[in-house]
Amino acid sequence: MNTGLKITAFAAAVAATFGTAYGVGKAVDPVTDKAPAARHGGHGGDRPEGEQAHGGEEGAAHAGHGKHEERGAAVPGGLQISERGYTLDLRTSRLTAGREQKLRFAVVKDATGREVTAYRAQHGKELHLVVASRDLTTYRHLHPVRAADGTWSTEVKLPEAGGYRVFADFRPEGAKEGLTLGADLAVAGDSRPRKLPAHSTTATVDGYDVTLKGELRTGAGGALTLNVAKDGEPVTDLQPYLGAYGHLVALRSGDLAYLHVHPNGGPGDGRTAAGPGVSFTAAAPSPGAYRLFLDFKHDGKVRTAAFTVHAKGADRAGADTGTAPGTSDGHRH
Known part of the structure; x- marks a missing residue:
């Protein structure tokens, strides 16, 4: 094979290899916040505002705005940045510990690429925002203000540096269910993660x-x-x-x-x-x-x-499989 043919054959092989890798990459879900969405349990469908979940006044409240179905098992929300055609666009990705600063974000409709500007109020607010540190020692439940262009903002002061998670809990106007989307937030400073506080009632x-x-x-x-x-x-x-x-x-x-x-x-x-x-x-x-x-x-x-x-959970025989507080149950999330 002459040199020209060798180069051509090599280029074709490289193209085929990368083409195959690209195909595999598209077929396998990435382990990121942008994993494809599954069915979302939401805020209870089209219940009138103020009605309790699972049957109104006589029903017990539901456990989770963000629950959806994945492979037949119920999974909570807040683990994905995009779901059911909506994306949480966190426009402030970094703050500084100990300073009051403005946190900005928007909810974008994937089909149009535009910010959502119409919401159905739930519990008196169009959107509920929760910010929690990864070590679960800092927690904020905030109610940001929405501008006419769909951008949300709120002042927040986070005491410790480290990784945080931002949760947006909302229901777009016209949507059958509510959503809870999550995104990571970095807080700069001297980071000293703490242990999860001990079990306490x-x-x-x-x-x-x-x-x-x-x-x-x-x-x-x-x-x-x-x-x-x-x-x-x-x-x-x-x-x-x-x-x-x-x-x-x-x-x-x-x-x-x-x-x-x-x-x-x-x-x-x-x-x-x-x-x-x-x-x-x-x-x-x-x-x-x-x-x-x-x-x-x-x-x-x-x-x-x-x-x-x-x-605590129960095995198939109905026995308690939970462990005593403060001990390890061997389960990793």
Whole structure:
């Protein structure tokens, strides 16, 4: 074979090799936030605003705006940056620890490449934004402001450097279901990640003691009740916050899978007391460690109580497969 033919043959072989690699790359889903979307469980379809999930007043609240179906198993939301034709465009990708700065982002409709400007309000807001550190020691529940062009912004001050996850919880106008999309945020500074706080069923914040009763479980889930007390006395005059006496977000340790759990009942339904207990029904997507964040309002101020719990599962025989708090269950996320 002469030199010209050899070069031509080599070029063809290289092209074939890279062509094959490209085909494989297109066929295999990348392990990134932009993994293709699966079915999303959303905020409960076309339920009227204010109606409780799973059957209105008589139903328990659903466990997660971001739940979708993947290979037959329920998976929480917040793990993908794009889903069902929408993408979270985080336009502020880096902040500095200890400084109040503006966080900007938009929700883009993939089919048009344009920012979404019409939303259906849920719990009094068009969009709920949660920012949490990867070590789950810092948590913020924010309500940004949307400009006419669809760009959202909010002031935020994050105390520690390191990796964070931003969750946007929303429902575009005309969409059948809600979405929870997530994106990574870097906070510059001296990063000193901390261990996940130890398992605890009590939390103290601003002089309030909050006690958790019940267990987080997989499968059908279970009941959780959080009782609020101040100076040793039960609080019986909790104030409505975003249409409820409490909001609970659960984040799975490791990958920060997101569960937004609504309370059972609410103000004005004729059967739900304003404390001391706020009850929820929640199902964990897997056994393991979770961090729970309860927002409640009293004396005109919203406070957040945080807990670390270990979700338990059941084997086929129905036996408890959870492990004692503080021990390893061998499950990695």
